[in-house]
Amino acid sequence: MSGELPYDRVLREYLTGELRVLNAHLPGKQKSLADLWDEEYPHVLCNDGSVHLFKQKELRYLASLIDSDEQKALMLPILIEVNTGRGEMAVLCPGVVGEKVIQKVLDMPLDVRGERITLYRPQLALVRKRLKTTTQYVFSAQL
């Protein structure tokens, strides 16, 4: 922005940097549960070059919730969007399989809007407790 003061620039760059750090771990490409199941060390490569490792125990748990056809449709890691200023989070999962999984994990009906499942904090804690490595946070803010 022209005419921007150094102070403004520092603040803006800090916010952009913070978002970059927060979202650096996002996977370059999601993998299906069926694909991960075949890997010796189930993992995905992240945008920052690191390796995100999935725990076998969690994959087994997820596989127990859905049938083999659905395993091909479930993309991992499941992304949880944190929107600033709102007390709720959204699970970004296109398709019914993700919805089914989250519903079974929480064991309660869900608030689904389009391709987003709205989660409240206590629900989020429960999901993260069960699916530690198979879910990831995405932070979003409007600059």
Next chain:
Amino acid sequence: MSQLIKVTRPTKIELIKLRRRLTLASKIQKLIKDRVSILVMEFLQIAGQTVEVKRGLLDDFSALYKALSLAAGYHGYIALEKEFTASEGGLEIAAGLRNIGGVKIPAFELKKTKQALRGYSLIDTSSWLDRTAELSEKCLEAIVELAELQRSMAKLGMEINRTKRIVNALEYLIIPGLQATIKYLNMKFEERDREEKSRLKRVKVLLERK
């Protein structure tokens, strides 16, 4: 008390810039607050799990020592050592990372080797030795899990501390400072308006007198 930010000139442009800066600072504050709340939630979960795993590990250790004492009593130390030497094997741990709100924390997983036998003779040994081996494997898994949890807790704790300092700086220094400066500028403009009005009135009176 909040500190005023020095403005070069009390102009409307400066006021607009300050307002923009305030909006940006508020957005950063919200974002970081969300991050802190997520980190705290994860930290508390990991702390709870650490306690559980540690308690389980201590129980397993106690059971393991009992089983080991019984096995040692049954076989004798020399025979037991011989069996243990035979059953020695390498460990394979898959290590990776997972990221929670910008904090990279380790993820370890002990790979289970698909061995039908543990390496010692099943004919010459008793079930006490089997029990000892079984419990020691369980302890090993718990140790790996505990290592991951404790390291995660330490890293999350450090990040929470750092982020809280930023939130506090924004909440108690930067944002109040900007608000105070905006308020100061607004008052300055109002004062200027009043001065202008009274000057006009005075001019009007003087003109009427003439």
